[in-house]
Amino acid sequence: MIKKKIRESVEGAVKNFWGEIKELNFEVEKPKKEIYGDYSTNIALVLKNKLNLSPLEIAEKIASKLRDNTSIFSKIDVASPGFINFWISTDYYIENLKKILELKEGYGKLDLGKGKRVLIEFVSANPTGPLHIGHGRGAAYGDSLARMLEFTGYKVFREYYINDKGTQMNVLGESVYLRAKELSGEKIQFPEDHYKGKYIYDIAKEALKLYPDLLSLEKDRAIEICRSLAIKLILEDIKKDLENFRVFYDNWYSEENLYKSGKVEKVLQVLREKDLVYEKEGALWFKSTIFGDEKDRVIVRSNGETTYFAGDIAYHYEKFMERDFDVAINIWGADHHGYIGRLKAALQAFKIDPEKLKVILIQMVNLIEGGEKKSMSTREGEFLELKELVNKVGVDATRFIFLSRSPDSPLDFDVDLAKSKSQENPVYYVQYAHARICSVFEKAKENGINELSWENVDLKALNEKEEIELLKKLEEFYEVIESASISLAPYKITYYLLEIAKQFHEYYSKHRILTNDLKLTYARLGLCFACKTILKTGLNLLGVFAPEKM
Structure with missing residues (x-):
């Protein structure tokens, strides 16, 4: 560095x-x-x-x-x-090149975390429908962030918080129930605020198949069956879609179980004992303004129901006080911006340093196809599912493009560009650099150059302008990794890989790697191997494959 x-x-x-x-x-x-x-x-x-x-x-x-x-x-x-x-000095860069050739995929590893325990909670989409492309951006970001923090010495735990309690779950159950009635020949009035996607019909069909007497049951019981089945089937789909997207979790944490375990009531009792709540208009309020929030917050409504915030307080209390994480990172949609202050206020109520909670807000994704911007609405069923986008352009292109911009900027995802095999397509451009280097080594083998012992190669033969520029760019990898890790910004790796790819393609177009001068050939192969190593390591941190052929 x-x-x-x-x-x-x-x-x-x-x-x-x-x-x-x-x-x-x-x-x-x-x-x-x-x-x-x-x-x-x-x-x-x-x-x-x-x-x-x-x-x-x-x-x-x-x-x-x-x-x-x-x-x-x-x-x-x-x-x-x-x-x-x-x-x-060029000698300094040559010594660094030797380091890359020696450490290989270990080059760039740091011990910034020193084993600190980090919980990353990401995606956590309500189980009311399939994952859409906005969830996909959060999934790519959270997973890449987890990979990057592990690479820099943190012990990372990945978690999905299942919002399987509350009004939206009841609306989901009733949506399925009404579609089941419709499928059975009844004329129904379908409320505007209910879920309308095709997947609701599919769940209703499954409900009628599993419970032939569903519609003869008492209405509340039938809706509860539809609700439970819908949550189960939607979660199964979500898990499958995420695994296909190379995203795996250590834990799926149920909000409903949080309540059943008594943890929410326990935390409310702690707040009462600390005299941090009061009653007004029949509701229970948390004195969050004491800790810098703009206003006090209701945690139990006048009808006795706890608010979503009460569950979130208990969930975060549990993260720090019971599971003892050093840092918790939440990756949320940008519409949760106003929620951060009240949650940090709640942490202070338990003497938890609010800086231990990091919140990354993910802006929306605009889908562009055929030059037109598509609109999305979950309740109307007008959205592109993550799996549909992956089927169109592949996991690699989807992840790379999702990670090509800072999360606080809206992202225009051009489907046609993502499918193209051109240098305008960023993921193709980077992967092609890796594949191109692999083909160089294949040709080297054909020419009788097999096992290379880098310690015997005179790397000082590298003195062309493009070679020196590549050496300089490779040396920056540690700095990029450190900066990306500290600022929780995996997109910095994406930018860097594009720069490496650009410089390598320019170098390749101007200079022959396999020359008649064996000493120069070996040195250039060493430079190529280093580029290949950094490209592969960086792509792996993004959850993107580094193909050997394209």
Whole structure:
């Protein structure tokens, strides 16, 4: 990690000249123009007031100390008003290439988490219908985030919270019941706010098949049967769709079981004992404003029913106080934005650090097909199911494109582009780079180059501009992984892989890998192997395959 090495070198030089200086916050960044080197720092500008010296004087002093380190720096100069510019030695990048060839898929691994336990709760779609493409974006994000955190030293636990209690479940049961009556020849009035998709008819058919006397039962009993069957069948479909999407969970956590276990009542009692609730208009209110929420929240309605929030308080209490997770990450739809403050307020009521809860909001997906934007509505049954999209474009394209933008930005998913075999299709472009490298090694075998022992290869034969640029980009992998992990942003890996693929394709188009010069050929194969390794590792973190042939 060259930025880290530069920072450490600069800090060492500062300490050498001026001793320990507290709160030394300075930047090490890539300059916008190549004439200012590979990296630049503003350390001298930061220190000018602390040391009562001119920035140029400080910069010259630090630069004079660092110029001796030729294993990292090939050149260091100072620019007005006090920037220090660094040119990194090619030898440093060659040594890093050796590291990739030695560590292979282990290159990029970090121990940021040091074994901390992280619970990622994601998708958690209500079992009222099939998963749609919006759920798919959350699934890809949560799963990739889990892979990435495991890669950086966290112990990750994946969980799906099943919202199988409440009004929407009763509406689901009644929707199936009414369709069963309709299928049996009765004329019905189907309410506007009920679920209307074809899947409701399918569940109704199954209900009539399993319970031939369904419609002769007392209505409430019949609706309860329809409700239970619908939840069971929809959850089975959800699990199957997620597994086909390469998403697997450690636990499926039922909201209904949370209530049956008495955990919700237990938490409400704790709040009572802490004098953090009060009664008003027949309802029980949580004093969430004490902890920074904009208003107090109802947790038990005047009719005695608990609110959804009460269950969520108990669920998160259980995450931290009973299961002892160090961090909990919730991946929610963007419409839950207003919910974060009240939940963090609830955590503070139990003296749980609210920063232990991280919430990532996923913006909507706009589906574009044939140049037209499609509309979606779950209750109307007008939505594209995740499995339909996967059937159209494949798991790899779906996951990669879902991970191609920050979650706080809406995503336009162009189906035609995702199916195309062109460099405009980002997943094809990256996978093709990997497959292209594999074909190079196949040709090498045909030419009699089989087992390569990288320690005997003279990698210093790599000196073309495109080779040096690739070496620089490969070195950034650790930095990308660290940044993506700390900011919970797997899409940064997607951006990086596109850059690697672009640089490799450009390199491949300009230079022959298998040449008449065996020394050069071996060196270029080493560079290709490193590119292949990073591409495969990065794609695996996204849950995308790295094909050897395309």
